[in-house]
Amino acid sequence: xxxxxxxxxxxxxxxxxxxxxxxxxxxxxxxxxxxxxxxxxxxxxxxxxxxxxxxxxxxxxxxxxxxxxxxxxxxxxxxxxxxxxxxxx
Amino acid sequence: xxxxxxxxxxxxxxxxxxxxxxxxxxxxxxxxxxxxxxxxxxxxxxxxxxxxxxxxxxxxxxxxxxxxxxxxxxxxxxxxxxxxxxxxxxxxxxxxxxxxxxxxxxxxxxxxxxxxxxxxxxxxxxxxxxxxxxxxxxxxxxxxxxxxxxxxxxxxxxxxxxxxxxxxxxxxxxxxxxxxxxxxxxxxxxxxxxxxxxxxxxxxxxxxxxxxxxxxxxxxxxxxxxxxxxxxxxxxxxxxxxxxxxxxxxxxxxxxxxxxxxxxxxxxxxxxxxxxxxxxxxxxxxxxxxxxxxxxxxxxxxxxxxxxxxxxxxxxxxxxxxxxxxxxxxxxxxxxxxxxxxxxxxxxxxxxxxxxxxxxxxxxxxxxxxxxxxxxxxxxxxxxxxxxxxxxxxxxxxxxxxxxxxxxxxxxxxxxxxxxxxxxxxxxxxxxxxxxxxxxxxxxxxxxxxxx
Numbered sequence: 001x002x003x004x005x006x007x008x009x010x011x012x013x014x015x016x017x018x019x020x021x022x023x024x025x026x027x028x029x030x031x032x033x034x035x036x037x038x039x040x041x042x043x044x045x046x047x048x049x050x051x052x053x054x055x056x057x058x059x060x061x062x063x064x065x066x067x068x069x070x071x072x073x074x075x076x077x078x079x080x081x082x083x084x085x086x087x088x089x
Numbered sequence: 090x091x092x093x094x095x096x097x098x099x100x101x102x103x104x105x106x107x108x109x110x111x112x113x114x115x116x117x118x119x120x121x122x123x124x125x126x127x128x129x130x131x132x133x134x135x136x137x138x139x140x141x142x143x144x145x146x147x148x149x150x151x152x153x154x155x156x157x158x159x160x161x162x163x164x165x166x167x168x169x170x171x172x173x174x175x176x177x178x179x180x181x182x183x184x185x186x187x188x189x190x191x192x193x194x195x196x197x198x199x200x201x202x203x204x205x206x207x208x209x210x211x212x213x214x215x216x217x218x219x220x221x222x223x224x225x226x227x228x229x230x231x232x233x234x235x236x237x238x239x240x241x242x243x244x245x246x247x248x249x250x251x252x253x254x255x256x257x258x259x260x261x262x263x264x265x266x267x268x269x270x271x272x273x274x275x276x277x278x279x280x281x282x283x284x285x286x287x288x289x290x291x292x293x294x295x296x297x298x299x300x301x302x303x304x305x306x307x308x309x310x311x312x313x314x315x316x317x318x319x320x321x322x323x324x325x326x327x328x329x330x331x332x333x334x335x336x337x338x339x340x341x342x343x344x345x346x347x348x349x350x351x352x353x354x355x356x357x358x359x360x361x362x363x364x365x366x367x368x369x370x371x372x373x374x375x376x377x378x379x380x381x382x383x384x385x386x387x388x389x390x391x392x393x394x395x396x397x398x399x400x401x402x403x404x405x406x407x408x409x410x411x412x413x414x415x416x417x418x419x420x421x422x423x424x425x426x427x428x429x430x431x432x433x434x435x436x437x438x439x440x441x442x443x444x445x446x447x448x449x450x451x452x453x454x455x456x457x458x459x460x461x462x463x464x465x466x467x468x469x470x471x472x473x474x475x476x477x478x479x480x481x482x483x484x485x486x487x488x489x490x491x492x493x494x495x496x497x498x499x500x501x502x503x504x505x506x507x508x509x510x511x512x513x514x515x516x517x518x519x520x521x522x523x524x525x526x527x528x529x530x531x532x533x534x535x536x537x538x539x540x541x
């Protein structure tokens with residue numbers, strides 16, 4: 001089961017590192033990363049595999065929310081199917 | 090593979106354009122709850138609903154979290170209570186409303202619909218008992234919604250029932266006048282009511298439905314509005330195409346959520362309702378979509394044409410996105426629940442006559458309209474009759490949800506709170522319709538009802 005992690009906010013040193021460390025602590029494997037600066041904002045989209053995660057979806061989400069608050073970023077994780085449904089036939 | 094632009098556009102729709110699932114509604118049959126004893130019947134009803142819908146809210150919340158899409162309401166619809174209560178010896182059916190209210194509170198849902206009677210051709214004793222119980226039932230419960238079907242294309246319009254509903258609407262307003270007529274916000278009078286509608290206040294679990302079912306209503310006026318901002322000045326066929334594409338995306342999301350809810354609740358999937366349902370929040374208005382098409386204020390000349398285009402394009406876009414479309418499936422124009430409609434009504438451009446015209450081309454009717462408290466019951470009934478006639482002749486669902494709040498005059502404002510919003514009191518015609526309504530009887534079905 002895949003999920004999409006999106007991160008938007010002010011660019012700074014160590015965003016990708018912090019998020020990767022947090023995901024790895026939940027045993028979540030990163031499949032793809034795409035990152036850019038969009039209209040001055042750091043914008044990152046990650047595809048991750050959550051099948052082997054060692055915590056519930058809710059716990060992972062809360063942990064990422066907390067990390068987002070600490071770093072002044074909006075971080076969210078959503079199941080991939082919603083994007084598939086809306087954009088792929 | 091998904092691209093970044095698509096992912097970010099979905100997130101923007103949810104964050105900034107109020108994209109959400111408006112409701113997951115579980116329909117539950119109560120046929121096996123009929124009992125000669127009111128108490129036993131009510132206990133069966135509460136137990137059955139509480140058992141079947143026990144996990145509805147927690148499942149809805151889990152889907153919200155995992156998919157990152159808000160699901161605003163979780164609701165229940167049940168078999169028309171007039172049918173279920175008919176076996177009982179009760180002199181009125183208020184205890185049945187209390188049983189529904191208790192079950193809804195046990196499950197944690199927002200509303201429960203189905204305190205209903207279908208009387209388009211005639212009223213049984215039970216139907217009449219139910220209808221006469223509506224004012225007290227709605228005043229003494231918090232979450233129960235009532236509906237009465239007074240007409241259909243096949244059966245014509247039951248004018249005795251229409252006249253009675255005029256009085257019932259007035260009584261309901263009077264009993265809840267301290268809450269600005271809140272009871273009337275939970276009461277819909279239908280023509281051609283549908284059996285699988287997930288939206289309140291008119292949801293009930295029809296007699297042709299399964300034991301239980303999951304129906305989903307999507308939303309997204311803000312997303313459509315935003316999409317149209319990108320095609321300013323373009324011809325109207327471009328507008329229609331843009332609405333179609335947007336409606337397709339929104340409905341695909343609704344279908345995904347409906348299938349997931351159905352799987353997790355081990356309940357068959359029923360339908361996705363394609364209605365564009367507004368909320369009072371700025372940026373979530375159907376009126377603002379019409380204005381984006383080039384109308385200065387919703388309600389001015391051209392509004393009916395614009396709404397016809399919108400309503401049709403929403404259906405065409407949505408129909409391919411869902412395996413089963415049903416319910417009301419059209420743009421809603423509830424005045425109090427739509428920030429742009431409220432503004433247009435306050436300004437006086439949007440009138441009750443124009444709203445009636447709009448209901449010829451969209452779902453669903455004269456919805457959430459505050460009228461003066463001194464409006465006679467016969468005038469309320471005549472408004473219901475007009476709306477039912479539009480539904481009957483055009484083979485479509487129409488409905489009336491009026492709030493004649495005692496003591497309120499044109500220019501006053503009523504506040505219902507939450508998604509029900511607030512509404513300016515709109516003028517109705519002062520000339521009497523009384524002699525027409527009091528004739529009673531039946532308006533025959535139109536000739537095109539004879540299709541066989």
